[in-house]
Amino acid sequence: MGEKWNVDEMVDVKGKTVVITGANSGLGFETAFALAGKGAEVILAVRNASKGEKAVDRITSAHPKANVSVMPLDLSDLSSIHHFTDSFVENYDSLSILINNAGVMIPPYSQTKDGFEMQFGSNHLGHFALTGLLLPKILSTRNSRVVTLSSLAAINGFIDFDNLDGKKHYKAMRFYAQSKLANLLFSRELQNKFEQHHSESISVACHPGLSHTNLMSRGSGKPLNKFVHYLSKTITQPANMGALPTLYAATEPSLKGGEYIGPDGKKGRKGFPKKDDIIDTLYDKDISEKLWDISETLTGVHYGFTADLHQT
Secondary structure, three states, X not given: XXXXXXXXXXXXXXXXXXXXXXXXXXXXHHHHHHHHHOOOEEEEEEOOHHHHHHHHHHHHHHOOOOEEEEEEOOOOOHHHHHHHHHHHHHHOOOOOEEEEOOOOOOXXXXXXXXXXXXXXXXXXXXXXXXXXXHHHHHHOOOOOEEEEEOOHXXXXXXXXXXXXXOOOOOOHHHHHHHHHHHHHHHHHHHHHHHHHOOOOOEEEEEOOOOEOOHHHHOOOOOOOOHHHHHHHHHHOEOHHHHOHHHHHHXXXXXXXXXOEEEEOOHHHOOOOEEEOOHHHHHOOHHHXXXXXXXXXXXXXXXXXXXXXXXXX
């Protein structure tokens, strides 16, 4: 990896089909913008379709030949996830890159439509279900990838199996950290399963450091107030820089799977992409396997791995 890897160094992605959750703004938008500009067919999987269409307009105004579209997806609703995946499977022959980007951060206590705590339910269980339901397309596409966004907050995360729904007690930041640790554990465990089943697909985790986005709107989707906006800009990097670890994880040919990509600056807060070995410290086999089993039970989505499916 070059010391200052950027979009200009990204490999050609023409002919690849990419799904990005939460791609109408922030990191997801910057990721979609870059991949569409490099020739990929990009599907913006977003909760708000009108915002998604505005994002498409922004992308195509800069890249008139871009192949980019919107598909509705609400990760806090398992029925929406099933509808999205059914539609995708019907309309697309392959899935080269799935980017599990969308997330909510530190909202007041609330539940998803299926009764899960909102952050664990959307950030982890929603993406777990989405990936599992798209797995046949992933496995049947040569050299496909699943990229899952974690966070610096994962370092302080703890999977509280006795209180996943937050009904016993709830602290917003603690549950955010739990959901982001779950993202990291899921990514590494998925790679383990790819390897166990001799799949060509790989799973890579990443984090954006501290990036200036609307994530701190606490899941409301509203713009940050002026003070929080100013404070955020003083300590964070722009979203297009924060998206670089995602883009590197999604496209870099040298990656083998199981890596964790983040900024190279002090404490991983800002900078250019590099491998972050903290994943080896945070990953716990027993906890990850337990989390996987519970995630399958809660979502009703059971992963089926079949070898030798790579034909597309």
